[in-house]
Amino acid sequence: MAGCEYYEKLINALLDEGLTAEQEADLREHVRGCPSCRRLLTAVTAATRVLREEDLAQPPAELAEGVMARVAAAAEGAGPARPMAAPEPIRPRHSRSRRRSPWVRWGAAACLVLAAGGAVFALRGGLRGGAKSAAPQMAAVDGLANGAVVYQAAGEDASGAKAADAAIPEPAQAPENDENTSSGMDSTADSAMIAADEAVPEAAGDGGAVLPSPSPTPAAPVIIRDAARAEAGTVPTENREALLALLEGGQPAGGTAADWDMLFTADIDGLTYTFATDENARVLVWWDSVGTGPIRSGGTLDDLRALMVFAEPVLPE
Amino acid sequence: MTRDEEKNLIQRVLAGETELFETLVKAHERAVYDLALRMLGSEQDALDAAQEAFFRAWRALGSFRGDSKFSVWLYRLTSNVCLDMLRRASRREESSLTDEEGEDLELPDRRFDPQTELEKKELRAAVREGLARLEPSFRQALILRDIHGLTYDEIAQATGLEPGTVKSRIFRARRKLAAFLASGGNFSASGPSYTSEKGGGNGGRL
Structure with missing residues (x-):
């Protein structure tokens, strides 16, 4: 006779695809003599029935508006809308040390320090709270394996301050137009730092009703550390939404993280995204623990590179 | 709206008729908002998340290839937004059902066979409370399966998980929910969950 584990699976199947007559009789026979499975059956059946009777909540009219x-603001070329809400303080990088092992394995160490919504986060020794209003301040980022290039970007100097200073509004195009930035691939450090000021007045005005308490601090661009290829660069602020769309809009892909070549990682709004590419130059993205989070393919390597502008690495002290 | 009508609409939005995107929003806002509300537990957060999800959908509309249903694609975007928000909040507040798996169900069966309207109402409240206390990935799976009625394959598409993983996740989520109901809804050892302010603590007293 099968164990309770088998009958628990039958209970679950009962709620979904259903059981054959034999399975049902088998289950019924089992629960008669097994109080534990009987309780499980009654509880999950009751809970599932309640859930299936739930009505969907009615959204407020302002949702669609x-x-x-x-x-409309974004389509008019007023620049990308702001992130929906001011970012929460970001979990320090070291609390997710599990992510390191694959890097060590692949030896393709690469880090990306990401600035979002006016906050600049550090990969290591990150700001623990109140990041929102903090001046750009990046901790030194060390390579993760195999003598990876070490970059530093402190707020007072190097790319952080440069990026903030060079924040130039660039109102023309919606960010998903790759042509907008594809020429940036060969940019020098200076042009790489051209970034839209997220606080475009028109956009802020239009979006004011839906975007809670816009921060007066302009967002800094995404800053990339790609140690494996000794390149450093940015994803300009006006491309931030497009980058997120690329990350979030992809189709699920099978396999595991170990199947692909790593490119680099990006910390975005507190999540570490890992980028990889497959043999067709599709960009694969996942987050959560390396290799266990949802893996998606979103666009091609060219799509991704088009969003970025590369600069010389800032060498450590 | 049929799938073809929807496809057509998407093409027109991509071709520049931006205002038609509102039709797509209206067609799916209830599903998106409901998922966000149940994931986040607050109407304001749900509104923010739903708007963010739709905005991302508009941004990424060109990458929607129609391999999955548009609604499933939206579920994925919405789930991602919600899980991101919860992840950011998770350092402050712990959900309570994390360690309760396998808890023996000790209470009489009749608790789950409500006879009166009041008992039904209490059972419903307890289920909602238990759902709200599940850890997000389990909650997401149960919401999509049992409230929104997605198939396992659709949930796999919406979460990026393998169908087998979806199945075991739903199975475990149901176990946890059942254990919560059986315990009387008093998993207070690890503190209030982030949704506890709206749920009240009388979940399991049936």
Whole structure:
């Protein structure tokens, strides 16, 4: 006779695809003599019935209005809308040390320090709280393996301050137009730092109703550390939404992280995204623990590179 | 709206008729908002998340190839937004059902066979409370399966998980929910969950 584990699976199947007559009789027979499975059966059946009777919540009218206001603002070339909410303080990098082992394995160490919504986060020794209003301040980032290039970007000097100073509004195009930045591939450090000021007045005005308490601090661009290829660069602020769209909009892909070549990582809004590419130059992205989070393919390597502008690495002291 | 009509609409939005995107929003806002509300537990957060998800959908509309249903694609975007928000909040607040798996179900069966309207109402409240206390990935799976009625394959598409993983996750989520109901809804050892302010603590007293 099968164990309770088998009957628990039958209970679950009962709620979904259903059981054959034999399975059902088998289950019924089992629960008669097994109080534990009987309780499970009654509890999950009751809970599932309640859930299936739940009505969907009615959204407020301002939902669609707010979406269309943001869409209209972005479509008019007023620049990308702001991130929906001010970012929460970011979990320090070292709390996710599990991510390191694959890097060691691949020896393709690469880090990316990401600035979002006016906050600049450090990969290591990160700001523990109140990051929102903090001046750009990046901790030294060390390579993770195999003598990876070590970069530093402190707020007072190097790319952080440069990026903030060079924040130039660039109102023309919606960020998903790759042509907008594809020429940036060969950019020098200076042009790499051209970044849109996220606080474009028109966009802020239109979006004011739906975007809670816009921060007066302009967001800094995403800053890339790609040690494996000794390149450092940025994803300009005006491309931030497009980058997120690329990350979030992809189709799920099978396999595990070990199947692909690593490119680099990006900390975005507190999540570490890992980028990889497959043999067709599709960009694969996942987050959460390396290799266990959802893996998606979103665009091609060219799509991704088009969003970035590369600069010389800032060498450590 | 049929799938073809939807496809057509998407093409027109991509071709520049931006205002038609509102039709797509209206067609799916209830599903998106409901998922966000149940994931986040607050109407304001749900509104923010739903708007963010739709905005990202608009941004990424060109990459929607129609391999999955548009609604499933939206579920994925919404889930990502919600999980991101929860992840950011998770350092401050712990959900409570994390360690309760396998808890023996000790209470009489009749607790789950409500006879009166009041008992039904209490059971419903307890289920909602238990759902809100599940850890996010389990909650997400149960919401999509049992409230929104997605198939396992659709949930796999919406979460990026393998169908087998979806199945075991739903199985474990149901176990946890059942254990919560059986315990009387008093998993207070690890502190209030982030949704506890709206749920009240009387979940399991049936």
